[in-house]
Amino acid sequence: MAKVIQEVYKVREKQNAFQTKIEAKSLSFSYEGVEILQDINLTIKKGEFITLMGPSGSGKSTLLRLLTGLAQPKSGEVLVDSVSTKKALPDSAVVFQDYSLFPWLTAEENIILAMKRTMKKSKSKKELAHLAGQYLELVQLGHAVKKYPGEMSGGMRQRAAIARALSLGADLMFMDEPFGALDPVTRIQLQDIILQVNRDQQRTVVFVTHDAEEAIILADRIVMFTPGPPGKIAEIIDVPFKKPRDRKMLIESQEFIKFRNEILRVMNNGIFKKLEQNETVQPYGAGI
Numbered sequence: 001m002a003k004v005i006q007e008v009y010k011v012r013e014k015q016n017a018f019q020t021k022i023e024a025k026s027l028s029f030s031y032e033g034v035e036i037l038q039d040i041n042l043t044i045k046k047g048e049f050i051t052l053m054g055p056s057g058s059g060k061s062t063l064l065r066l067l068t069g070l071a072q073p074k075s076g077e078v079l080v081d082s083v084s085t086k087k088a089l090p091d092s093a094v095v096f097q098d099y100s101l102f103p104w105l106t107a108e109e110n111i112i113l114a115m116k117r118t119m120k121k122s123k124s125k126k127e128l129a130h131l132a133g134q135y136l137e138l139v140q141l142g143h144a145v146k147k148y149p150g151e152m153s154g155g156m157r158q159r160a161a162i163a164r165a166l167s168l169g170a171d172l173m174f175m176d177e178p179f180g181a182l183d184p185v186t187r188i189q190l191q192d193i194i195l196q197v198n199r200d201q202q203r204t205v206v207f208v209t210h211d212a213e214e215a216i217i218l219a220d221r222i223v224m225f226t227p228g229p230p231g232k233i234a235e236i237i238d239v240p241f242k243k244p245r246d247r248k249m250l251i252e253s254q255e256f257i258k259f260r261n262e263i264l265r266v267m268n269n270g271i272f273k274k275l276e277q278n279e280t281v282q283p284y285g286a287g288i
């Protein structure tokens with residue numbers, strides 16, 4: 001595990017600020033009278049890695065916004081450690097599709113700002129800049145510390161946003177297709193980093209992806225949505241492969257291929273049902 005990740009974790013441990021369990025109870029949500037999410041029930045345990053999968057528009061991003069308190073449900077509630085909450089979660093890191101960076105700050109400054117929240121006054125300016133550089137190194141952006149988001153490619157911004165999320169040392173990480181704009185090598189390297197912090201530091205991760213392979217490699221459980229609106233949970237499926245997983249061996253195994261086909265079958269069932277109702281939705285690739 002990279003030393004810089006352990007550093008922020010030690011500070012968090014001393015603050016004893018960790019949250020344990022987050023629950024969605026009968027959550028429903030509407031935009032301008034259109035029901036987007038319906039009756040979502042989900043309990044996420046401390047240290048769990050949950051992936052959310054579903055067709056575009058099924059409400060995955062909306063569920064992340066509800067869980068983090070950035071949006072409020074029409075009905076139902078979010079509970080943190082069994083206490084109902086309407087506030088933005090204080091101990092969470094989010095990586096949304098829009099990269100969540102402040103455009104007027106450099107990559108380094110974005111991370112320093114995030115770390116100031118956790119580290120309070122325990123580190124000098126110079127130490128924070130050094131740590132920020134290490135976080136950026138971790139995501140292969142050591143060369144871009146002084147770059148502004150506007151000067152970076154989509155993939156670079158995504159990596160900077162991931163570095164920023166890691167630097168918070170938050171117990172809960174919400175990630176909305178964070179690896180979408182990355183090349184395959186960087187994608188695997190970052191998947192491994194997120195898996196490490198999840199496993200070694202028991203950080204809870206809720207991760208949206210369209211990629212069945214990625215969902216299986218990362219998750220303890222996969223939450224599958226029906227095509228919206230309104231999006232509902234179609235099934236919650238336990239991933240039957242022990243962690244840590246050997247990516248190469250796993251992907252080549254018959255069990256993996258069978259399981260991936262099962263995931264795609266559940267996904268496509270929902271999509272075909274929707275198509276029968278004459279609505280336009282895209283079926284998932286490899287499973288059909």
Ligand SMILES: Nc1ncnc2c1ncn2[C@@H]1O[C@H](COP(=O)(O)OP(=O)(O)OP(=O)(O)O)[C@@H](O)[C@H]1O
Pocket residue numbers: 031036054055056057058059060061062063228229
């Ligand atoms: N700010 C908004 N105003 C109005 N409608 C919205 C808004 N944000 C999302 N929606 C609608 O809510 C529905 C669900 O959107 P959401 O982004 O949660 O889906 P998603 O499953 O994350 O999709 P994708 O996989 O494409 O990111 C969509 O029909 C979308 O048009």
